[in-house]
Amino acid sequence: MSLHLVATCALGLEAVVSRELTNLGISDARAENGQVHFQGGPEELCRANMWLRAADRVWLRLGEFPAATFEELFQGTKALPWAEVLPREARFPVDAHVHASLLTSLPAVQRTVKKAVVECLQQRYQTAWLEETGPTFPIRAFLVRDRCALMLDTSGSGLHRRGYHTMNAPAPLRETLAAALVLLSYWRADRPLVDPFCGSGTIPIEAAMIALRRAPGLQRAFAAESWPLVGRKAWQEARREADEAFDRETTLQILGSDVDPEVLALARIHLRQSGLEGRGIHFQRQDIADFHEDREYGVLVTNPPYGERMLERRQAEDLYATLGRVVADLPTWSVYVLSSHPDFARHFRRSISRRRKLYNGMIPCTLHQVLGPPPPREKMGVDGNHENR
Ligand SMILES: C[S@@+](CC[C@H](N)C(=O)[O-])C[C@H]1O[C@@H](n2cnc3c(N)ncnc32)[C@H](O)[C@@H]1O
Incomplete structure (x- = not known):
């Protein structure tokens, strides 16, 4: 069975998600504007949900068609093979996203799609009444430039909900x-990693999960766990593999x-809930002005x-200046700072090796990268990968 799957992500993270898919053995990933398309069966669907760290959701794409009118939207929707995926008792709430299209009313688009799926299933299951008491298949219509793509949400709640x-x-x-910031830093478990503005601990905990190969989905459920098309076995296998x-x-x-001691208390709760306590992840109260580090060849990843x-x-500008002074004392470290401030570099006053545009929610940001030298072991070519810095 070959399914057209789509991992959605924040703009700017497509390459990170594609790389994650490649590492899962999925070789045909194709990225475009916040979406990464790939083919796969139930096994790939489960593994993508279980392992993708930088993606928002994994969707099953049923098809795409022109939809400049409600009639086109209705007929195009009805013609898709809904009954191959939705059982007779399926629940199927419909959501819509509309952009640059003639059809603009979200409720009207949702109603039309719903009605078309209902008619398709009624005909296929030879029934006048659909109970909608069974598993949930969240449908989303993406209507962009008068073309409608219909997708089923296999994840349920967003993949950022690790638990x-x-x-x-x-x-x-x-x-x-x-997680994406850590993946972009190419940090590896044998080097120190520091976040001096850690807040509730997200960067340190995500880094630990990456280093310890802790699947982000291990502690949560997914919408497609109750879908007959996917089946229990594929999920059991994905969980066994992750474990x-x-x-x-x-x-x-x-x-x-x-x-702030209050956010550190949350970070410690989150660490405990992640199950990674006692694995060398520490939180401490410290003003950036007092930050000091003797270790070498570490990686600093932060979101001030x-x-x-x-x-x-x-x-904020004063903090960037202080951070710049801290970084000046860390000549062997690589540094990754995410900020939306347009003049970050002027206040930080360190030479930026690379910049990358990313979105933090709706806020356009830049990931400022100061690349330090590779650790001596790598310099000698032990692993031959000089990107690891
Ligand atoms: C954008 S938040 C970081 C959020 C964090 N990434 C998270 O996931 O919760 C910035 C953090 O910087 C901290 N902060 C502000 N001034 C600071 C200072 N002078 N030294 C250290 N931390 C500071 C704040 O307490 C806040 O938690």
């Missing part, structure tokens, strides 16, 4: 973006610090205040 992050600090970073992959031995060198959501702009 450990239950308490919200101000301006938390989504788990998916935190086996988890490294229960290695101790890491991860430090999260923050000036931007000045638009938490502090006044001026205070």
Whole structure:
């Protein structure tokens, strides 16, 4: 069975998600505007949900067609093979996203799609009444430039919901973006990792999950777990594989610090809930001005205040200047700082090796990268991969 699957993600993270899919053995990933398309059977569907760290959701795409009128939308929807996926008792709430199209009314688009799916299933199951008492198949119509793609949400709640992050600090970073920052840093478990503005601990915990090969989906449920098309076996196999992959031995060198004791209390709760306590992840209270680090060849990944959501702009700029002075004392470290501030570099005053545009929710941001030298072991070509820095 070959399914057309789509992993959606924040704009700018398509390459990260494609790389994650490649690492899962999925070779045909094709990225476009916040979506990564790939083919696969139930096994790939389950593994993508279980393992993707930077994607928002995994969708099963049923088809796409022109939809400049309600009649086209209705007929195009009805013609798709709904009964191959939805059993007779399926529940199927419909949601819609409309952009640059002649049809603009979301409720009208949702109603039309719903009615067309109902008619399709009624004809196929030879019934005038659909109970909608069974498993849920969330349908989403993506109507863009008068073409409609219809997708089923296989994930249910967003993939950022790993299960450990239950308490919200101000301006938390989504788990998916935190994981993406760590993946973009090419940090590896044998080097120290530090986040000096750690808030509720998302970057340190996501880093630990990556290093310990802890599948982000191991502690949660997915919509498609009750879908007959996917079947129990594929989910059981994905969970077994994830459980086996988890490294229960290695101790890491991860430090999260923050000036606010209240957010650190949340970080510690999240660490406990992640099941990674005692694995070398530490949180401590520390003002960035007092930050000191003797270790070498570490990686600093952080998301300081931007000045638009938490502090006044001026205070944020002072923090960037202080962070710049901290980084000047870390010549062997690689540094990754996400900020939306347009003049970050001017206040930070370190030479930026690379910049990457990313979105933190709706906020356009830049990931500023200061690449340090590779650790001596890598310099000698032990693993031959100089990108690991
Ligand atoms: C954008 S939030 C980080 C959110 C975090 N990534 C999370 O997932 O919860 C910025 C953090 O910087 C901290 N902060 C502000 N001023 C600081 C300072 N002078 N030294 C250290 N941390 C500071 C705040 O307490 C806040 O938790």
